[in-house]
Amino acid sequence: MKHFINLDDLSNSDLSQIIDNGIALKKAHKSGQINKSLQNKTLAMIFDKSSTRTRVSFEAGMTQLGGHALFLSDRDIQIGRGESVVDTAIVIGSMVDAIMMRVSKHSDIVTFSQNANVPIINALSDESHPCQLLADMMTFKEHRGSIKGKTVAYIGDGNNMCHTYMQAANAFGFHLNIATPTDYRPQQIFIDKYQHCTSLSADAHLACSGADLVVTDVWASMGQEQEQGKRELAFANFQVNQMLMNNANADAVFMHCLPAHRGEEVSAGVIDGTQSLVWDEAQNRIHAQKSLLLYLLEK
Ligand code: CP
Ligand code: NVA
16 A cells, blocks of 8 residues: 655656646546446545645545545544544544545654555655645656756745655656755755755745746745744745846746745746746646545555
């Protein structure tokens, strides 16, 4: 049985196959084909943080494949009242076919994978957001072809998205230029593990030089709202604006996992401009994750 807790849970060739099948599933869906491959299958979706894209894409994705998705907020299930993670994992795992989790503690996702007898999908943790990278890689492929050998610039906070881009650089064979304020670098364990495919600096202009894709994310992630003011000061030189994009390659594209804050990590001109792929990127969550669900559940 396979889990999808980090990108490196799967082989590079399996990841590429999931992306390609995501593109095929999208075409099939748009042409009106019906796919009931996951009929009678249930996906449990556990959330202790907000979500627009992740919830809607997994829920609608299960519907498109003939299955069912169950939204479980920590406000409604007993885990929010103190039932243990292990007990919850055993019980939910005995009733459904797969579990998707968006939780504050990455270690809770790992605990689930050790105790629930079904595939576990990380739908964002404090450490990583692998589902988003499936959609991002699919989107780049649709618009620009293979990302192998390309240069990607990640500008901003060394957070869960940054970590997952580091893992993606290794898995998909691109070079990642990371620019963060010195106090907001990615975790050292990621810097050490992915130094062969990443460069780290505090210079956003330098990082964008020669980039085929420029990516950013919010300055204050979920759970860091009280640091908003402090972070706005620290990240003031890390806004992706047209000046920064002009430093990248002429045909460079822009991506952002969303939700975005125009005027903070990205200017309105860039996110709403011609280089931006954010709406395709968001829409592709559904097709990339349908492909992931088929991969995990049909094995
Ligand atoms: N990008 C993303 O995961 O969005 P949501 O927080 O809306 O799910
Ligand atoms: N880094 C952001 C990503 C949101 C999809 C967060 O964790 O809030």
